[in-house]
Amino acid sequence: MGSTLPLYLQIQQHLLEKINGGDWPAHHQIPPEEQLARDFGVSRMTANKAIRDLVQQGYLTRQPGLGTFVTDRKAESSLVDVHNIAEEVRGRGHLYSNDVLLAESIAADDEVALRLGVRLRTQVYHTRIVHRENGIPIQLEERFVNPRWVPGYLETDFRHHTPNEVLVAACPISDIEHVVEAVLVDETTARHLDTDTTRPCLSMIRRTWSGEHLISYARLIHPGERYKLRSSLHRS
Incomplete structure (x- = not known):
């Protein structure tokens, strides 16, 4: 049975598991929106919302021209x-x-x-x-x-x-x-x-x-x- 979570929250859950589990340490670059959209079968807008929310919560930071990275949020x-x-x-x-x-x-x-x-x-x-x-x-x-x-x-x-x-x-x-x-x-x-x-x-x-x-x-x-x-x- 598939998850009942909204799609953007499923992406957030995946990203947080990687961050909190230590697979993605501080300053690690996460996959781009396009890749997340393909992996989860969603629109780029949905992937963007998932990332944007985690940026606002302090888990991720965007660096223009470079990508999105995990913050040092221990x-x-x-x-x-x-x-x-x-x-x-x-x-x-x-x-x-x-x-x-x-x-x-x-x-x-x-x-x-x-x-x-x-x-x-x-x-x-x-x-x-x-x-x-x-x-x-x-x-x-x-x-x-x-x-x-x-x-x-x-x-x-x-x-x-x-x-x-x-x-x-x-x-x-x-x-x-x-x-x-x-x-x-x-x-x-x-x-x-x-x-x-x-x-x-x-x-x-x-x-x-x-x-x-x-x-x-x-x-x-x-x-x-x-x-x-x-x-x-x-x-x-």
């Missing part, structure tokens, strides 16, 4: 502040959604105990969530929380409230620590992020404090071709 987070990823996505005018993979209480292993500042085998809260922008995975968040400081954490409906929202409401964040590196991920992580094990990802280790209390340790994995991190420093 999702972006600050390295200095801790923001709610749902608000970041909506702030770009996009649709936020997520997949809640795990929400449980576990015994802290060596790494978690060390990172979270608790004794080995201490019960801690653990969530694993895939965050999506317009349906495309942009972050796999694995978070460990000290129940002493956020006792109601697991009572949250994480489909509607992100871990960040819960932590900020329970314990105002005073200090953060970030460690960022490029990594290759395993098959399970690649599947969750709709990428493959040969494509580099950005890994961020984040620890957050509220006053003297270390409340959370998170491992955040982003597909490298869809995400960038930003830092700003203002000197007096």
Whole structure:
């Protein structure tokens, strides 16, 4: 059965899949209108509308005499502040959604105990969530929380409230620590992020404090071709 989407939206969907999937990186030249019209069996006017709309949305840019190119429009987070990823996505005018993979209480292993500042085998809260922008995975968040400081954490409906929202409401964040590196991920992580094990990802280790209390340790994995991190420093 064919798609029920209008023809110009079918073309847009095809172009966005190529862009968001990493097949067409920033500055890649997309096929000309004439070729898209032939490929989809539509008029050039219909192909033009599909491209024009994506130009207006910031996904594409036209360069007279040269063609149409993919813009550098990666999702972006600050390295200095801790923001709610749902608000970041909506702030770009996009649709936020997520997949809640795990929400449980576990015994802290060596790494978690060390990172979270608790004794080995201490019960801690653990969530694993895939965050999506317009349906495309942009972050796999694995978070460990000290129940002493956020006792109601697991009572949250994480489909509607992100871990960040819960932590900020329970314990105002005073200090953060970030460690960022490029990594290759395993098959399970690649599947969750709709990428493959040969494509580099950005890994961020984040620890957050509220006053003297270390409340959370998170491992955040982003597909490298869809995400960038930003830092700003203002000197007096």
